Amino acid sequence: MKTLLSILKDLHPEIDFETHEQLIDKGVLDSFDIVTIAAEIDNEYGVSIPADAIVPENFNSAKALYALIERLEEEE
Template structure:
């Protein structure tokens, strides 16, 4: 998860990802951020994130993002 936090910090250094549990709902991450993040996650973790996975529930918190990564790595 340390690598994920680093990716997020590089993407949006102004956001406290460990505290905020509504990243999408609060507007901290917008659609451009999500597209950038998806690309970074796919490259870093060698996963494919399909369009059906790009929903707020999967990106609202660092824990949700990490759960998504882990689930896709298992597939």
């Protein structure tokens, strides 16, 4: 989780990712951010996010994103 938060912090230092719940709905993360995050996750965690997992539900909060990573790690 820590690694993930630092990835996010890198992109948008001004956002408190631990509590924010509407990163997509409120337009904090744009498509470039999403792709960067996916690449970072691939780099750091070694899991690749499939394109069909890029939906608001998975990217709206750091928590949801972390859950996605765990789910994907499980499946690997």
